Amino acid sequence: SQTIHQWPATLVQPVGSPLSLECTVEGTSNPNLYWYRQAAGRGLQLLFYSVGIGQISSEVPQNLSASRPQDRQFILSSKKLLLSDSGFYLCAWGLGSGGPGTQYFGPGTRLLVL
C-alpha cells in the first residue's frame, strides 16, 4: 500500500531564515506530487505540482520554491522566510493521467514564522 511522509511535523523559524520541508511517497512509482498551504480556518491553496523528476509548476508566485530531486521526493524551500509564510503545509500525491483523479495527503507540517 502507498504511504506519504512529511517532516518535520512542526517548525518554528525566525523571519529571514531558510526553509526546507520534505515529502516522500512509498509504494508507487512516478506519482504526481503537490504542495498546498492552508491558513488557519481556511481552505487549501495549491502552491506547486510536479508530474515528474525535475518538472515543477508554480501556481502562485511567492517567496517559496519546490524541487523534485527523486521520483518520490518533493521538497519545499525558501531562502528567506516571511511572516506571511506561516501556515499548515500539506503534501499530496496522485496517479497521473488515466488514474482515478484522487489526491492522498500527508500528515502536514505546521510552520510558524516569528
Next chain:
Amino acid sequence: AQTVTQSQPEMSVQEAETVTLSCTYDTSENNYYLFWYKQPPSRQMILVIRQEAYKQQNATENRFSVNFQKAAKSFSLKISDSQLGDTAMYFCAFGRQTSYDKVIFGPGTSLSVIP
C-alpha cells in the same frame, strides 16, 4: 476557470442524526471528478468519497453518500447516523481529468456533532 462553493461555513448535528452538506461548482467540462475530504482536528486530510461525473449513480461509502446533480452542478454530502468522530472540516473538491489531476477545493464547512 473552475470554482467550488460551499455556502454553509458552519453546521451542527445531534449525534445519531442525519446532516447534509452542500456544494456547488462551476465548470464547462463534461468529464471530471468530485470529492469530499474530511479534515479532523488533527488536520490530516482524509478522502471521504469520490464521484466520477460520467457515472449517474450516486457514490456511497458506509454512512456517507452523495447527491450528484450534474445539470445543476450540485454535489451534496449526506452523513447518516452522525458520530462524534465526524466532527471536522469538510471540503468539497473538483478535479479535472488532466495529466496532473489538478484539484480545486471549496472553502470548507465546519461540522460539529453534538452529543
